[in-house]
Amino acid sequence: xxxxxxxxxxxxxxxxxxxxxxxxxSACASDLMSDxxxxxxxxxxxxxxxxxxxxxxxxxxxxxPAVLFVRGKYPPAETLxxxxxxxxxxxLSAYTMFETAGLLYNAGLKGLGKLxxxxxxxxxxxxxx
Amino acid sequence: MKRQLALLGFMGRGGALxxxxxxxxxxxxxxxxxxxxxxxxxxxxxxxxxxxxQKHRISGVPVVEDNELSGVVSLEDLIHALENxxxxxxxxxxxxxxxxxxxxVREPVMEALRRFENTGIGxxxxxxxxxxLVGIVTRGDITIALLRALQDLYNEAEAMADRPxxxxxxxxxxxxxLQLRYxxxxxxxxxxxxxxxxxxxxxxxxGASPQLARRVxxxxxxxxxxxxxxTDEGGLILAxxxxxxxxxxxxxxxxxxxxxxxxxxxxxxxxxxxIREMGFGAGMGxxxxxxxxDRINLWSAxxxxxxxxxxxxxxxxxxxxx
Numbered sequence: 001x002x003x004x005x006x007x008x009x010x011x012x013x014x015x016x017x018x019x020x021x022x023x024x025x026s027a028c029a030s031d032l033m034s035d036x037x038x039x040x041x042x043x044x045x046x047x048x049x050x051x052x053x054x055x056x057x058x059x060x061x062x063x064x065p066a067v068l069f070v071r072g073k074y075p076p077a078e079t080l081x082x083x084x085x086x087x088x089x090x091x092l093s094a095y096t097m098f099e100t101a102g103l104l105y106n107a108g109l110k111g112l113g114k115l116x117x118x119x120x121x122x123x124x125x126x127x128x129x
Numbered sequence: 130m131k132r133q134l135a136l137l138g139f140m141g142r143g144g145a146l147x148x149x150x151x152x153x154x155x156x157x158x159x160x161x162x163x164x165x166x167x168x169x170x171x172x173x174x175x176x177x178x179x180x181x182x183q184k185h186r187i188s189g190v191p192v193v194e195d196n197e198l199s200g201v202v203s204l205e206d207l208i209h210a211l212e213n214x215x216x217x218x219x220x221x222x223x224x225x226x227x228x229x230x231x232x233x234v235r236e237p238v239m240e241a242l243r244r245f246e247n248t249g250i251g252x253x254x255x256x257x258x259x260x261x262l263v264g265i266v267t268r269g270d271i272t273i274a275l276l277r278a279l280q281d282l283y284n285e286a287e288a289m290a291d292r293p294x295x296x297x298x299x300x301x302x303x304x305x306x307l308q309l310r311y312x313x314x315x316x317x318x319x320x321x322x323x324x325x326x327x328x329x330x331x332x333x334x335x336g337a338s339p340q341l342a343r344r345v346x347x348x349x350x351x352x353x354x355x356x357x358x359x360t361d362e363g364g365l366i367l368a369x370x371x372x373x374x375x376x377x378x379x380x381x382x383x384x385x386x387x388x389x390x391x392x393x394x395x396x397x398x399x400x401x402x403x404i405r406e407m408g409f410g411a412g413m414g415x416x417x418x419x420x421x422x423d424r425i426n427l428w429s430a431x432x433x434x435x436x437x438x439x440x441x442x443x444x445x446x447x448x449x450x451x
Contacts, residue, residue: 020151034413037347038420050408057322061350063343
């Protein structure tokens with residue numbers, strides 16, 4: 001899904017333009033950066049209400065080329081600066097996380113699907129490759 | 130193959146092909162055209178055209194009357210005039226004026242290319258929004274601009290790739306490794322992730338696969354964040370990159386982890402509400418690290434500190450040898 005389609009679906013504003021055209025294959029919505037890192041897939045859109053620079057850092061680690069902030073929470077300048085430096089697109093939607101996710105899903109953006117159930121105790125943690 | 134992988138790594142998201150795509154799709158005609166081209170009035174003679182083409186080594190010029198584009202006259206038209214011995218005739222008689230094909234200054238180069246392909250013409254006058262002549266564009270202009278952009282991309286990639294590319298191959302020792310060291314300050318959220326990002330870049334540069342680089346950097350990032358959140362005075366991240374194994378160590382000098390087994394359980398965290406508000410402290414850090422690393426060792430003593438060692442196996446596939 002192109003950035004334009006995402007902007008349209010979520011009535012979002014483009015705060016930092018990407019350095020080149022990007023095509024997003026899936027999305028992950030979370031305010032927990034560790035969760036994002038577990039579910040990471042390249043070409044993923046990160047949807048989050050967390051507007052500090054770590055959201056951009058996490059996107060960089062996860063190779064997510066774009067971050068969509070929700071609930072109309074305008075990110076601080078240092079977040080936008082880091083996004084520009086790292087070449088990560090930043091979008092802002094006034095919808096809540098739930099509604100933003102719903103709008104994107106309706107528009108055809110895929111999620112990351114089911115994950116194995118993680119039980120207490122580390123014997124069940126699965127290796128990622 | 131190693132080199133190509135490193136090149137891809139350098140080009141990162143997008144890759145070389147999409148750069149070329151982007152170039153053709155996004156570059157406007159204004160970037161490749163010749164600005165303020167030579168023009169001739171309709172009453173200029175074919176002889177004047179011949180002199181102009183010869184002098185400036187060009188192959189055609191727009192014909193302009195009263196600031197309006199009225200046609201294009203080219204080398205081909207000159208040949209017709211020569212065949213008919215009509216060098217004294219005005220260019221008006223030989224120029225193309227009906228169905229004149231033009232380019233728009235803001236349209237993408239790709240559109241202009243398509244028009245060249247479809248019509249077989251050699252040049253197009255370029256018009257602005259008010260239909261005023263602002264330039265001229267030839268197939269050659271587009272080709273040269275694209276080749277130049279490709280050359281820049283290639284040079285950039287080459288400069289990157291030439292440096293530590295054959296790092297391990299060129300060195301002979303019983304035990305070769307590259308060591309990187311980073312100090313991580315407590316509470317320094319602004320720079321949290323710097324060390325891990327640098328480790329990732331280093332790995333890509335020496336030819337690690339993007340998958341391996343991602344696994345290592347995600348684990349390093351979680352460990353880096355732990356140093357920022359949980360330590361008394363921050364700590365150190367050490368990366369020891371060997372041909373067949375990568376070891377990342379995060380160590381600090383306190384306060385130490387009270388119950389290491391408990392700390393390793395998914396969802397267990399001692400982080401404050403404040404930290405949680407920043408998106409961390411969900412108790413998934415060590416779990417995540419264990420998912421990414423092939424083996425970990427976690428040692429800690431209260432009042433002494435903690436040392437987390439993460440080991441990553443480097444299979445030939447992950448260095449990019451195949």
